[in-house]
Amino acid sequence: xxxxxxxxxxxxxxxxxxxxxxxxxxxxxxxxxxxxxxxxxxxxxxxxxxxxxxxxxxxxxxxxxxxxxxxxxxxxxxxxxxxxxxxxxxxxxxxxxxxxxxxxxxxxxxxxxxxxxxxxxxxxxxxxxxxxxxxxxxxx
Numbered sequence: 001x002x003x004x005x006x007x008x009x010x011x012x013x014x015x016x017x018x019x020x021x022x023x024x025x026x027x028x029x030x031x032x033x034x035x036x037x038x039x040x041x042x043x044x045x046x047x048x049x050x051x052x053x054x055x056x057x058x059x060x061x062x063x064x065x066x067x068x069x070x071x072x073x074x075x076x077x078x079x080x081x082x083x084x085x086x087x088x089x090x091x092x093x094x095x096x097x098x099x100x101x102x103x104x105x106x107x108x109x110x111x112x113x114x115x116x117x118x119x120x121x122x123x124x125x126x127x128x129x130x131x132x133x134x135x136x137x138x139x140x
């Protein structure tokens with residue numbers, strides 16, 4: 001079961017986030033999914049998640065989300081990921097810079113009946129903001 005859950009998470013990342021088929025998210029994510037660490041302004045449930053993903057793809061149209069490591073136990077899957085993209089639209093209040101970014105993170109998903117029921121994402125937003133020039137690098 002744990003292995004199947006890891007595969008479901010990986011398919012969600014590949015098909016919905018990287019390929020941009022946001023409308024297919026419902027086959028991987030529960031309608032009332034709980035985001036434990038919501039993005040600023042993120043609404044509830046599946047629709048809130050889809051809005052965030054649409055916003056990310058609008059800001060980074062060439063977004064590629066890669067899972068580098070997964071640990072699955074029971075109903076939980078931890079995935080260490082990295083995503084890359086070119087900043088071509090406003091993101092978290094920062095207007096397009098045209099800069100390439102590379103952002104790491106870890107997400108812990110809990111699945112129920114083959115779909116993601118709750119999720120907790122830890123992402124290097126500070127590093128992202130430095131790459132976008134919104135925060136000066138240390139020592140400047």
